[in-house]
Amino acid sequence: MSLDNSEVKRIxxxxxxxxxxxxxxxxxxxxxxxxxxxxxMSSVPTDDVAPMAHPLDTLQRLREDKVTETNQRDxxxxxxxQVENGLYLVPRVIE
Amino acid sequence: MQWETVIGLEIHTxxxxxxxxFSGAATAxxxxxxxxxxxxxxxxxxxxxxxxxxxxxxxxxLGLAIGAKIAPISIFARKNYFYPDLPKGYQISQLDLPIVGxxxxxxxxxxxxxxxxxxxxxxxxxxxxxxxxxDFHGLTGIDLNRAGTPLLEIVSExxxxxxxxxxxxxxxxxxxxxxxxISDGNMQEGSFxxxxxxxxxxxxxxxxxxRTELKNINSFRFVERAINFEVxxxxxxxxxxxxxxxETRLYDADKxxxxxxxxxxxxxxxxxxxxxxxxxxxVSESLLNEVRASLPExxxxxxxxxxxQYSLSREDASLLTSSREMADYFESVTQVSGDAxxxxxxxxxxxxxxxxxxxxxxxxxxxxxDMLGGMLKRISDNTISGKIAKEVFEAMWQGEGDADAxxxxxxxxxxxxxxxxxxxLDEIIANNPKQVEDxxxxxxxxxxxxxxxxxxxxxxxxxxGQVNQLLKKKLxx
Numbered sequence: 001m002s003l004d005n006s007e008v009k010r011i012x013x014x015x016x017x018x019x020x021x022x023x024x025x026x027x028x029x030x031x032x033x034x035x036x037x038x039x040x041m042s043s044v045p046t047d048d049v050a051p052m053a054h055p056l057d058t059l060q061r062l063r064e065d066k067v068t069e070t071n072q073r074d075x076x077x078x079x080x081x082q083v084e085n086g087l088y089l090v091p092r093v094i095e
Numbered sequence: 096m097q098w099e100t101v102i103g104l105e106i107h108t109x110x111x112x113x114x115x116x117f118s119g120a121a122t123a124x125x126x127x128x129x130x131x132x133x134x135x136x137x138x139x140x141x142x143x144x145x146x147x148x149x150x151x152x153x154x155x156x157l158g159l160a161i162g163a164k165i166a167p168i169s170i171f172a173r174k175n176y177f178y179p180d181l182p183k184g185y186q187i188s189q190l191d192l193p194i195v196g197x198x199x200x201x202x203x204x205x206x207x208x209x210x211x212x213x214x215x216x217x218x219x220x221x222x223x224x225x226x227x228x229x230d231f232h233g234l235t236g237i238d239l240n241r242a243g244t245p246l247l248e249i250v251s252e253x254x255x256x257x258x259x260x261x262x263x264x265x266x267x268x269x270x271x272x273x274x275x276x277i278s279d280g281n282m283q284e285g286s287f288x289x290x291x292x293x294x295x296x297x298x299x300x301x302x303x304x305x306r307t308e309l310k311n312i313n314s315f316r317f318v319e320r321a322i323n324f325e326v327x328x329x330x331x332x333x334x335x336x337x338x339x340x341x342e343t344r345l346y347d348a349d350k351x352x353x354x355x356x357x358x359x360x361x362x363x364x365x366x367x368x369x370x371x372x373x374x375x376x377x378v379s380e381s382l383l384n385e386v387r388a389s390l391p392e393x394x395x396x397x398x399x400x401x402x403x404q405y406s407l408s409r410e411d412a413s414l415l416t417s418s419r420e421m422a423d424y425f426e427s428v429t430q431v432s433g434d435a436x437x438x439x440x441x442x443x444x445x446x447x448x449x450x451x452x453x454x455x456x457x458x459x460x461x462x463x464x465d466m467l468g469g470m471l472k473r474i475s476d477n478t479i480s481g482k483i484a485k486e487v488f489e490a491m492w493q494g495e496g497d498a499d500a501x502x503x504x505x506x507x508x509x510x511x512x513x514x515x516x517x518x519x520l521d522e523i524i525a526n527n528p529k530q531v532e533d534x535x536x537x538x539x540x541x542x543x544x545x546x547x548x549x550x551x552x553x554x555x556x557x558x559x560g561q562v563n564q565l566l567k568k569k570l571x572x
Binding site (some may be wrong): 056072082086090092 | 112121133150177233238422
């Protein structure tokens, strides 16, 4: 098994996911299977294959530098739990 | 023990586009909160980023200006972390295959020598929003207008050996991004800010010491002070037998100290991976040629040309080419008046003085290049003396018209009529018999006294050289 329980906990924390203690070994097992598959794929010789950043073999389309969006603040803020003076309010975060 | 300081800088420069890097929302500074944050900037589900052509061009401009290779294909990646001013939960940035590769920048040191500072890379990324920690009933306010603003992060090699070198590099880069018109470089508005990686090592040691990162410094003065404080702190720790912790520190300008910023119990793990929403970006040879052709003459090349073409000292030429506006101004004045040395003295003297006094940029000078050139022409053709010119300059600055009009209106024309000067001189000679005797007796210093008297009586309008000659003739010296 390539992942142990403490690594699963750390990944869950990085992703801000709450997981049950009792499920950790199952996650560790399943995620390890995926990693093992990747490991297996690594054994395929790819020395003369250029790395691919995207499955689509095409290039990024560029847009002109033009302002096309209008102010829709009121519309967007309808879904926000709390706003004030045009600001979104969130739980206090100070480092 | 002798310690050596090692510094590398990461400069974030905001690109001067109209719209954001991945959306069509405006980037104008100072708008009402969240009025320039569209669905893409808010990270709403189902949106797709589309890259702004202009940011690619601007990155290429910088790359060419520092002699770097521009990647024919570059890739965007997601840098994952959670913070409320980053609504998507990741920042789109570049990790592998950044758009600009290795380049270099030459800086000038205080002793007049130069040094090459390596640039490791420069990559494109989006800025985050702003958190406002004022009191919103114990909550934090979020303004996402800045989210998605294009940034070019320019990463240097750890090539700097003192805070002064770091400042020189930062200033040079600041002048360059403005020169090539990719950023307004406004530091108060955060358009140009830097993180400094600082470490020390015993002199002569090859491996680098453990470094700390000083975050978000937005002035030249603070970068110097922050680094100097941090170097002193690290040496103190090491000399008292301690070890440096690799960490991010924040510079507090009020207390003039740095202190740890993030608790590092959980090391940051950004889990970079290629952004599946964005395809590889191509910079074609034809686009590069276009960019190359549109670049202005660069500061170093212009400085060298100024030394050559106008016979200026390196120091003068460096100062005059430190901003494009200043260099353009200088060349316009010189075209009108001809005498480059005289132009240099006036641009760096009276003009710069007046601009500093009123906190004005040269582009907002009330005395245009044409006006200054017109006045200097009147010094060269002996219509006015250098002293009177100061008065004319002040009047032009106050908006009283161009030099010729002011000279005319105020009657400042130099007296070239020998008879008129002789009359004044005769009177002074008659009134100062003692000085006349002493001068004749060999006290040459008294020449100055007589010339001064004539200048005083003519309100500075006599030509000192001419007065000298006439005086000598009269007294038979």
